Amino acid sequence: MQLHTINTGNFKLDGGAMFGVVPKSIWNKLQPADEKNLCSWAMRCLLIEEGKRLILVDNGIGDKQDAKFMGHYYLHGDDTLDKSLREKGFTRDDITDVILTHLHFDHCGGSIIRQGELLVPAFKNAVYWSNEGHWNWATHPNDREKASFLKENILPIKESGQLQFIGSPTVKKADSADFHATVPELLTMPFDENVSLRFVNGHTHAMMLPQIQYKDRTIVFMADLLPSISHIPLPFIMAYDMFPLATLSEKKSFLGEAVEKNYILYFEHDPVYECCDLIITEKGIRNGNSFRLQDL
Structure with a gap:
């Protein structure tokens, strides 16, 4: 197995939204904001090269949205x-799983991606993996949260026939004020025993965190449970999270x-920082210690 960092570009989000109740006088020392109170953030994906499979974890913001939409995120x-894949010797057509x-x-x-008037999968040879609980949450x-779930990003995946669900976690649907996090359940991907998924629910319902056994270590792709190294302290929870107390429990x-x-x-x-x-x-x-993935 080989792991590769795939950078898809940076964008900006409001620093206060990214750090929730933490005062700017504290978080601004960690992630300095510009004059509009915006901080720069990566959209760093992960490529897993394992035998005949090439597995991409997340894929960034894409480029099909209009200028008005993109203008909000700088x-x-x-x-x-594509550039990052080429640097590793691959193209989108080589991806077998997303x-x-x-x-x-x-x-x-x-x-x-857009092909004329059509919306088609960017990875034509890949299986796209989600879970039924999160898919239903996102499509309804x-x-x-609906401004984050864009139908043009989601519905064409299912229409293509390339979508598969991994077994849904045993979690309570996060649709009520009495929602509480459950102990994360770990599910092994059907195509590779070295890649598992753990489920968390504070940021959004049934988010999946890939967990990879690599060089005798366990690497966890943190997604939005811990979006950055600055979010490790327990109170540092995004205002974007649907259920911040669930996030707190899951982080702890x-x-x-x-x-x-x-x-x-x-x-x-x-x-x-890529890793720590x-x-x-x-x-x-x-x-x-903080380090690059390639230095592991």
Whole structure:
């Protein structure tokens, strides 16, 4: 097995939204904001090369949205999905599987491209993996979250016949004020025993975090449970999360397990740091060594 970092470009989001109740006087030291209170964030995906399979985890924002939509997010940087794949010696047609952690536009927008008036899969030879619970949540969105679930990113995947669901986790549907996180369930991908998925529900219902056994280590793709290294402290929870108290519970449980078992965390949105391990300090669990995936 080989793992490759796939950078698809950077975008900007409001710093206050990214750090929730944490004051700007604290988070601005970690992720400095511009004059519009916006911070720069990566859209960093992961490519898993295993035998005859080439597995892509998430695929960024894509390029099919109009200028008005893209203007809200200030895309910048030289990285693109195609450029990053070419640098590793691959093209989109080589991808056999696409694991979608969840269906927010900055994670799945590259799934679908425009061909004239048609919306078609960007990865024509790939199976797209989601789960039924999250798919139903995304295709029947609540009013607060529906701006993140764009039908042009989602519905054509199913229409193509390339969508498959991995067994849904045993979780309570997150549609009520008394929602509580359950212990994350770990499911092994049917095509590779070294790739499993754990399910969390605070950010959005049934988000999937790929967990990979690699070089005698466990690497966890953090998606939006921990979007950056700055989100490791427990109170640092995004205002975007649907159920912040569930996120708090999930973070606490996961970080305890991760520090005990010496997991490596892989960050999708951190603009600087790809990976880190964890240590226990007087202030709680914090990042230890930070490093690039290729240096592992």
